[in-house]
């Protein structure tokens with residue numbers, strides 16, 4: 001489990017120190033050891049005798065104890081340990097072969113037939129479809145809620161049957177609404193539900209899900225932690241009660257991540273803070289520029305002063321990232337395609353959080369159940385100022401390029417959009 005002393009250091013230091021336990025970096029004949037835990041490619045762990053084998057089998061089945069490759073070895077343990085140390089209040093971290101596997105693994109660990117699963121209506125599409133697909137076939141009842149309507153959520157929790165789990169996502173990774181996590185989590189807890197949050201956008205340096213009332217924090221390490229678009233992995237850092245369930249379920253499902261990928265994720269972790277600071281700064285420069293453009297109806301970037309969700313982001317978050325979206329003013333899908341196709345520095349692709357910038361056409365209206373897109377004007381709310389015709393959005397993942405070059409690229413993209421018919 002995590003080194004508790006590490007919590008007193010600041011984030012840059014913690015990212016450097018995290019998971020580097022002496023016993024995992026020690027090598028024979030080199031008293032100082034090495035910096036990184038070596039990549040342990042090991043399915044079989046050998047025992048010296050039948051008695052030792054029997055003792056291991058009767059052992060405590062904890063991370064950090066050798067047994068057999070499916071339970072991991074020091075490379076995976078070092079990554080899990082590092083993530084646990086970064087998440088305040090976490091007892092342990094379960095690793096999964098993708099972010100989606102982490103979401104499914106969390107649902108399966110806590111839900112029983114007959115349970116209701118309440119999913120935030122701005123959640124990542126597979127978080128929704130796993131609920132309405134796989135989980136429904138297991139007898140779970142998926143329901144969606146508007147994450148910005150606290151009283152509506154309270155009423156939903158007060159009616160109907162047992163709520164097994166609530167899934168939050170803040171900000172939503174398509175439309176970037178920031179919900180009041182502590183308020184929703186408190187209501188969900190009162191209703192006896194497990195509270196899960198997909199925290200991939202902010203990651204462990206930008207938002208602490210457990211200290212804001214959640215039981216488990218899901219992160220697609222594929223994105224910022226990997227940071228180089230070359231690995232797939234997910235993690236859930238959790239309280240002790242949840243962690244034990246996650247681990248039991250993951251073991252029964254045979255979930256294990258490769259040591260090579262764990263080493264890549266650990267490498268990514270060391271520079272996470274630097275990359276996120278740079279991405280955030282560049283994203284803000286691009287977002288400010290976009291917000292001045294006549295072709296843009298709204299910039300959906302909670303880090304931007306005056307943007308929807310900014311007040312809650314400032315209240316609860318300690319960092320941001322390069323992922324945000326903007327909505328075209330009254331343009332159609334063909335105009336949007338002309339813009340995106342003309343971009344030279346932005347790749348067109350799913351995923352985000354890599355060192356390279358990406359652009360993705362997104363149609364939020366296609367993955368909503370109880371909220372509308374464009375959002376209806378909310379009394380006293382701070383939704384984006386959109387008209388009915390402002391439907392088509394582009395999501396940008398800002399990478400490490402110079403923001404001036406990215407802005408110039410977008411400028412020629414807008415010119416191509418307006419030139420073509």
Ligand SMILES: Cc1ncc(COP(=O)(O)O)c(C=O)c1O
Nearest residue numbers: 098099100124173200220222233
């Ligand atoms: C918010 C969010 N959560 C989870 C995931 C799933 O991660 P993975 O692609 O590693 O399965 C994604 C992937 O795009 C995502 O955007």
